[in-house]
Amino acid sequence: MTAPAVAVNREPSLARDLIALTKPRIISLLLLTTLAPMLVAGTPSWATIFWTGVGGYLMAGGANAVNMYLDQDIDTVMARTKLRPIPSGRMTARAVLAFGIAIATAATWLLGHYVNVLTSALALSGFYFYVFVYTRWLKRTTPQNIVLGGAAGAFPPLVGWAAVTGRVDLASLYLFLIVFYWTPPHFWALALLKQRDYGKAGVPMAPNIWGERETIDQMLWYTVLLIALSVLPVTFGVFGAFYLASALILGGILLRGVWRIRVLDARSESWIPVAWKVYKYSLLYLALLFVAMAIDRHV
Amino acid sequence: MPLPLHHTLPLPLSTLLWIGIGLVVVSQIRILLSTVRAMRGAQSERARRGIEWAYAVVPAIALMVALVFTWQAAREHAMRVDMESRASQTEPS
Numbered sequence: 001m002t003a004p005a006v007a008v009n010r011e012p013s014l015a016r017d018l019i020a021l022t023k024p025r026i027i028s029l030l031l032l033t034t035l036a037p038m039l040v041a042g043t044p045s046w047a048t049i050f051w052t053g054v055g056g057y058l059m060a061g062g063a064n065a066v067n068m069y070l071d072q073d074i075d076t077v078m079a080r081t082k083l084r085p086i087p088s089g090r091m092t093a094r095a096v097l098a099f100g101i102a103i104a105t106a107a108t109w110l111l112g113h114y115v116n117v118l119t120s121a122l123a124l125s126g127f128y129f130y131v132f133v134y135t136r137w138l139k140r141t142t143p144q145n146i147v148l149g150g151a152a153g154a155f156p157p158l159v160g161w162a163a164v165t166g167r168v169d170l171a172s173l174y175l176f177l178i179v180f181y182w183t184p185p186h187f188w189a190l191a192l193l194k195q196r197d198y199g200k201a202g203v204p205m206a207p208n209i210w211g212e213r214e215t216i217d218q219m220l221w222y223t224v225l226l227i228a229l230s231v232l233p234v235t236f237g238v239f240g241a242f243y244l245a246s247a248l249i250l251g252g253i254l255l256r257g258v259w260r261i262r263v264l265d266a267r268s269e270s271w272i273p274v275a276w277k278v279y280k281y282s283l284l285y286l287a288l289l290f291v292a293m294a295i296d297r298h299v
Numbered sequence: 300m301p302l303p304l305h306h307t308l309p310l311p312l313s314t315l316l317w318i319g320i321g322l323v324v325v326s327q328i329r330i331l332l333s334t335v336r337a338m339r340g341a342q343s344e345r346a347r348r349g350i351e352w353a354y355a356v357v358p359a360i361a362l363m364v365a366l367v368f369t370w371q372a373a374r375e376h377a378m379r380v381d382m383e384s385r386a387s388q389t390e391p392s
Contacts, residue, residue: 143337144354170372173365180358210337218337221329228322235316236372237380244315 017085021068021096022061022103029287030060030156036290037160037175040238040297044164048115052163055111056156059123062104063130063152069097070135074201080194111159119163126155140202143209146191150183151176157290171238175293177229182286184222185258188215189279192261193272216262216271223258227251230289239296246292254278254285316373320366327359 034056038044044052068075068084072093075081085091104127112120134149142148157175158168165172191198191205192212198205206215230247233239257278264271334355338348 142351142354143341144334144351148354148358170365170368173368177362177365206337209341211340214333214337214340218330218333221326221333225323225326225330228319228326231315232319232323232369235312235319235376236369237376 012088012090014091017090018099021065021085021091021099022057023064024061026064027057027060029283030153031056032287033175033179033290034156034160036294037157037172038164039294040175041161041164041172048163051110051114052119052160055107055115055120055123056159058103058107058110059127060156062100062102062107063127065096065100065103066131067100067135069093069100070131071139074203077201078194078197080197111163115163116166118166118168119159122155122162122168123159126152126159129155140204143204143206145204146187146206147184150180150187153183154179170236171233174229174233174238178226178289179286181222181226181229182282185219185226185254186279186282186286188219189258189261189275189282191215192275193279213265216258216265220255220258220262223251223255227255239293242299243292243296246296247289250285250289250292254282257281312373312377316370320370323362323366327362331355331359 031053035049035053038049038052068086071081072086075084076087081087086093086096104124108120108124111123130149130152134145134152138145138149154176157179158172161172161175162168188206192207192215195205195207199208206218210218227247230251231244234244234247257274260274261271261278264274334351338351
């Protein structure tokens with residue numbers, strides 16, 4: 001008897017688990033926020049783009065694998081994460097840790113050797129921030145975990161910028177700030193939807209500790225702040241009219257979604273479908289905003 | 300003495316700068332006020348509140364520093380634009 005083709009394709013394998021440990025879907029957005037700033041910063045060679053992409057993937061993948069090692073206890077409890085390689089028993093925790101450290105070490109060397117030392121140091125700082133500051137310290141201790149932890153995800157634009165220019169300046173700092181302030185409305189939309197899961201795992205997400213209304217209120221103000229920050233680089237000549245129009249349109253759509261959650265909450269109506277839309281759109285928002293940056297510099 | 304920003308930066312950009320800075324400051328104040336309300340609502344310990352307050356204030360301070368650098372960068376950009384436009388006006392056709 002033969003199993004259906006779909007079931008065969010989804011059979012777990014070591015290679016599939018190793019890729020899953022790196023969280024490739026999340027990394028695709030991180031890579032975009034690394035590569036787009038490279039095109040904003042200058043005209044990088046194909047080799048620089050390639051090695052920054054490879055190094056960036058391995059560093060972020062290493063951080064994600066170590067995160068899965070450190071969070072193995074809560075991954076078992078949460079529905080969203082219980083099929084990961086450690087909680088499902090397909091890989092040992094020690095093997096996952098070794099894999100994470102190995103690929104992060106390889107990334108440090110690759111970036112330092114083929115790109116430059118600053119790029120390597122920034123990528124490694126992002127790794128340390130994610131593993132030690134976010135996962136080990138903030139995640140389980142404060143409802144502001146993802147606000148400050150957002151800095152970990154904001155390192156990629158600095159990495160991309162430094163790969164081309166060899167320095168960090170105000171323009172690159174703004175790219176960092178955009179990702180940093182994008183994180184609260186993005187993650188809190190998910191946290192609103194997964195409150196029970198986070199509560200069961202004992203992770204103090206804002207909706208569980210502060211309540212829905214205050215979380216939604218902060219999502220709204222963080223979105224306003226994000227839109228304002230996204231347009232400010234235009235005032236000192238980094239971007240032009242195309243980017244400005246894109247930032248305002250994309251930001252306006254995000255703000256409309258968050259505002260809608262707030263209105264529905266105030267009326268005590270269900271905002272669940274809208275929160276899902278905001279969560280998904282926020283991913284698209286960040287991707288398109290960075291694409292608009294790259295296009296703006298080359299049109 | 301350098302020219303005031305609105306004399307050099309094209310008016311739409313100058314307006315954009317001040318609207319942007321204004322929105323950042325107002326949003327940040329609303330976030331801090333919301334954090335205070337949320338901490339009261341959560342009935343956390345006094346020491347815990349201090350830590351939470353620090354977590355909220357530190358990024359706010361860093362952001363205000365970034366705004367000062369932004370204002371300086373916008374001024375320098377405006378002067379550069381102004382000098383370039385004057386140079387192009389004085390060039391023989």
